[in-house]
Amino acid sequence: EPVILWLRRDLRLGDQAALLAACAEGPVVPVYVMDDETPGHRRMGAASRWWLHGSLASLAGDLRASGSRLVLRRGRADEVLPALAREVGARRVHALHHYEPWWRNAERAIARVLDLVLHDGNYLHPPGLLKSGSGSPYRIFTPFWRALRETMPPPEPMARTDKIPAPSSWPASEHLDDWSLRPSSPDWATGMAQAWQPGEQGALDRLEAFADSAGDYDVARNLPSVEGSSRLSPHLHFGEISPSLVWHRIARRDGRTEPYLRELAWRDYAQTVILQHPRHGSANGRAQFDDFPWRDLREAAGDFEAWKRGRTGYPIVDAGMRQLWTTGWMHNRVRMIAASFLVKHLLIDWRHGEQWFWDTLIDADYGNNSVNWQWVAGTGIDSSMFVRIMAPLGQSAKFDAADYIRRWVPELAGLPDGVVHDPESHGFRPSGYPARIIDHRAARERALSAYATVRA
Ligand code: FAD
Numbered sequence: 101e102p103v104i105l106w107l108r109r110d111l112r113l114g115d116q117a118a119l120l121a122a123c124a125e126g127p128v129v130p131v132y133v134m135d136d137e138t139p140g141h142r143r144m145g146a147a148s149r150w151w152l153h154g155s156l157a158s159l160a161g162d163l164r165a166s167g168s169r170l171v172l173r174r175g176r177a178d179e180v181l182p183a184l185a186r187e188v189g190a191r192r193v194h195a196l197h198h199y200e201p202w203w204r205n206a207e208r209a210i211a212r213v214l215d216l217v218l219h220d221g222n223y224l225h226p227p228g229l230l231k232s233g234s235g236s237p238y239r240i241f242t243p244f245w246r247a248l249r250e251t252m253p254p255p256e257p258m259a260r261t262d263k264i265p266a267p268s269s270w271p272a273s274e275h276l277d278d279w280s281l282r283p284s285s286p287d288w289a290t291g292m293a294q295a296w297q298p299g300e301q302g303a304l305d306r307l308e309a310f311a312d313s314a315g316d317y318d319v320a321r322n323l324p325s326v327e328g329s330s331r332l333s334p335h336l337h338f339g340e341i342s343p344s345l346v347w348h349r350i351a352r353r354d355g356r357t358e359p360y361l362r363e364l365a366w367r368d369y370a371q372t373v374i375l376q377h378p379r380h381g382s383a384n385g386r387a388q389f390d391d392f393p394w395r396d397l398r399e400a401a402g403d404f405e406a407w408k409r410g411r412t413g414y415p416i417v418d419a420g421m422r423q424l425w426t427t428g429w430m431h432n433r434v435r436m437i438a439a440s441f442l443v444k445h446l447l448i449d450w451r452h453g454e455q456w457f458w459d460t461l462i463d464a465d466y467g468n469n470s471v472n473w474q475w476v477a478g479t480g481i482d483s484s485m486f487v488r489i490m491a492p493l494g495q496s497a498k499f500d501a502a503d504y505i506r507r508w509v510p511e512l513a514g515l516p517d518g519v520v521h522d523p524e525s526h527g528f529r530p531s532g533y534p535a536r537i538i539d540h541r542a543a544r545e546r547a548l549s550a551y552a553t554v555r556a
Contacts, residue, residue, distance in 0.1 A: 102188045102267045104214075105130040106181060106195040108203065110222055110339035111159045112300045113166065115257035117219035118194040119264070127267040129188050130163060131171040132156060133180045134279055141202040142381065142466060145459035147428040150289050151298050153281035155338050158299025160276070168264035172274040178209035187271050191215050196222050196339070199371045200466045201378035224254045224343050224364065227371035237372055240482050244372065245365050252361075253351060254344040291426035292462065296334065303335035311349050315356035321363075324419075324431040325503035330360070331429070333463035336367065343367065370467030377481060381470040382451060385481035392479075393550050394449040403446045406537050407438075408456055410509070413536035415521060416496035417441045419508035426508075428462035433499055439476040440490040445543040447550055450477035478551070487551040489544050496521040509533070 105122045107130055113119060122128045136143050144152065160170040173180045181193060192215040198204075210216050220226045230247045231237060238244035283289055297305065310330040313320070320328025335341050343364060350357050374380050384390055397404060406412050410421035420434035430438070435457075442453045454473040458464045474480030478487060496505070502517045511533035512520050519526045524536055 101192075102127040102129050102190045104128075104181065104185060104188070104190050104193040106177075106193050107132045107159070107170075108195065108198055108339075109337060110196040110198075111155045112303070112340050112342070113159075113162050114260040114300065114304075115221060115342040115345050116196070116261075117221045117258065118196050118217075119261060120258055121217065121219060122194040123261055123264055125192065127265045128168060129171060129184070129190065129267055129271065130168060130264075131173060131181070131184060132159075133177045134172070134174045135177045135180075135206075136174075137176040138178065138202050138206050140205065142200070142458070145461070145464050146283070147289075147292065147460050147462045148464050149281040150283070150292060150428070151296070151334055151338065151462045153276065153279070154296075154298030155340060156276055158301065158340075162300060163264065166262050166264045167266055169266070169270055169273070171271055172276060172279070174274060174279070177206045181210055182213050184271060185214055188267060192217065194219065196220070197226070198222065199227055199375055201374070204378075221342055221344070222339055223368045223371060224248065224347060225251050225368060227368060228375050230372070237376055238369075239373075239376070241366065241369050244369050245362055248365050248368060249362075252347070254347050257342060257345040257348060289428075292428045295427040295429070296462065298334070298338070298340070300340045303332065303341035306330065306332055306335060307341060307346060307349055314350045314360050315352065315354075317357070317363075318359040321359075322433050322499050324416075324434050324499060324501045329432065333429070333465075333468075337463045337465045337468075366471075367468060370465070370471040373471050373481060374467045380474065380480075381454065381466050384479040385474050386479055386483060388554050389477075389479040392449075393447075393553060395447045397448065397452060400446060400448050403537055404442075404448055404452060406534070407442050407446060407448075407453075411534045412441065412538075413524065413534045414441065414492045415505045415509055415512055415523070416492050416501050419501070419505045422508045423504075424457075424460050428460065430461075431504070433495070434501075434504075435472070436476060437490055437492050437495050439473060441492055443473075443477045444489045444547040445492075445538055445540070447543075447546060450474065450479060487548065489547055491540065493522045493525075493540070 103122045103125050105119055105128050135141055163170050194217050197218045197220055207216060225248055317328060320326055347361060350360055377385060410418035412418055416434060417438050420430050420438040424430040439453055442448050443450050450473045454469055457469055502520045505520050506513045511530045515523055519528055523530060
């Protein structure tokens with residue numbers, strides 16, 4: 101009897117527990133359901149859709165090479181899967197665990213009519229299992245990491261399957277091109293296509309390119325001008341590579357790769373947060389912030405637009421926002437600076453920034469995005485009441501972002517190191533580059549008084 105392999109954000113054949121379990125039971129029908137309809141489902145953003153197209157095309161090719169196929173269907177997962185099961189005569193569905201609230205709802209509905217078997221493998225350790233001394237799930241990263249580290253290394257990656265048993269006849273599949281996941285005209289994705297190779301092979305190549313320099317990560321990751329981080333985030337988000345494979349390739353006994361492994365654990369941490377707070381993508385982790393005096397977006401519309409387009413007059417912020425727009429990715433340090441600028445300097449609700457990132461990031465991830473936005477905004481469950489306002493110009497100089505700025509803000513390409521972080525203070529007015537939309541000191545004062553209302 102055929103079994104269904106339900107693929108979601110786990111678009112790989114290597115180290116895929118659900119695939120291996122399915123192969124052991126009978127002919128396998130792999131299906132990807134394009135689901136914009138499950139209630140509460142967050143529609144994928146435009147950049148994610150672009151990535152998904154490439155990832156599904158690559159996976160379909162790999163499945164074909166293994167004697168299988170990828171069946172594409174659209175609709176609510178809890179309707180599509182039972183219908184497909186009837187068509188092919190299957191009762192059992194294998195899938196990997198995911199923790200977005202809409203998936204957990206869909207799983208409950210599917211499990212009522214089919215035999216749904218969920219496997220681990222998308223995280224270093226099954227999210228939700230680790231408990232603190234008092235028996236409750238962790239709220240703060242550092243103790244979470246200490247506990248997680250104790251359970252490491254993760255299981256060795258499972259072997260890749262190169263022969264997948266096929267059913268005697270294949271159910272119909274929709275055509276990927278009909279899903280219109282990629283832009284037609286204007287094609288805003290050419291910068292993304294130059295920078296990335298979606299799919300499992302692209303992920304493995306990226307890991308190899310990074311692996312030997314992982315020992316330098318601790319310092320290099322903070323420098324926007326160098327490629328000091330792994331850039332695996334979209335591959336990990338779409339599950340084109342397993343975190344366990346990454347761990348085993350990177351981990352070294354000498355301790356120099358610890359900072360990288362610790363950063364990888366933030367992915368796991370974000371899942372424990374959304375398990376505790378399923379609405380973390382749109383609701384403050386700390387309810388005290390529900391009456392926070394954010395500016396009305398109608399009044400702040402011009403500032404919000406300047407931020408999105410990379411025209412704030414703060415070179416590091418603008419470079420980051422333009423890198424995001426062009427390549428679908430932004431350097432982590434710059435994400436923190438740009439997010440802080442929106443929330444603190446412009447006093448715009450973090451949810452608007454989260455939404456923009458959701459639409460423009462190729463690694464947009466419900467857990468990671470909301471946890472990081474709420475961390476920056478100070479609204480998250482892990483936040484302390486200490487208000488920190490990043491000084492964008494100081495950060496830019498401290499982390500040596502000059503080359504990064506010259507690359508992403510062509511108006512500033514001719515400026516020397518000492519000037520490019522802060523041309524305005526040096527009396528430079530490069531043509532085409534906007535004046536600062538807000539003064540740093542005034543913005544800082546305004547943010548401090550707004551945050552003081554929460555403290556009270
Ligand atoms: P590396 O530094 O090489 O890290 C390796 C992997 O660890 C990453 O690929 C990622 O999977 C994970 N990781 C690293 N840092 C974090 C972190 N702070 N939180 C969660 N996971 C992390 N990351 C996303 O994957 N999706 C998002 O939607 C996202 N939104 C963010 C929004 C804001 C405002 C900020 C400040 C950060 C956000 N991040 C997000 C986290 C981080 O910026 C990216 O994961 C990282 O820049 C990806 O680049 P990399 O693969 O080279 O990371």
